[in-house]
Amino acid sequence: MLRVARRLASRWQGLTVILLDRHKIVSAETQRDFDAIGWRVETVAADVFEFLQQDNPTDVDVITTNLFLHHFPQAELARLLALAAQWTDVLAACEPSRAPLALAASQMVWAIGCNDVSRHDAVVSVRAGFNGDEISALWPKQNEWELHEWPAMLFTHCFVARRTGRTPQ
Ligand SMILES: C[S@@+](CC[C@H](N)C(=O)[O-])C[C@H]1O[C@@H](n2cnc3c(N)ncnc32)[C@H](O)[C@@H]1O
Incomplete structure (x- = not known):
């Protein structure tokens, strides 16, 4: 940041x-x-849920997350995104890409000197990562938001949600 x-x-x-x-x-x-x-x-x-469940959400311009969303199982992630959408008009996330190349690389982090914990985390994180439109599919009230989701560089998966202000259909 x-x-x-x-x-x-x-x-x-x-x-x-x-x-x-x-x-x-x-x-x-x-x-x-x-x-x-x-x-x-x-x-x-x-805890992010305790924070986002405050009674009076602060109006924040942008929420960004880095290597964070993949920590949550699908139902929790959907709840997290729904809460975040109440706080902001823009959310940008940077996550591990769940792709064969990323998985292969995660299995080789020993070569750059990573310890046991990082070797374990790297593989688990890629397996918990995202591809396709998986985050968009969990975003709430999709007709009020513009959603973009794409693989970036070799190992990254990006997601951006921007409120368009359109009313629900
Ligand atoms: C892979 S680290 C990324 C840390 C940081 N965002 C960065 O880019 O360096 C994931 C972080 O998520 C935090 N985390 C996991 N579950 C959380 C939760 N429920 N509430 C708040 N933080 C959480 C962990 O403490 C950890 O620091």
């Missing part, structure tokens, strides 16, 4: 970013780096 922020900071000034993970994963250095580009950062260590 910091890398994205650095690319956007000259055009988008004074933004607030909420970084959510159930673990405290944001270092003090990263927080300072956000300060340095003039973006305010709030870190939230919480």
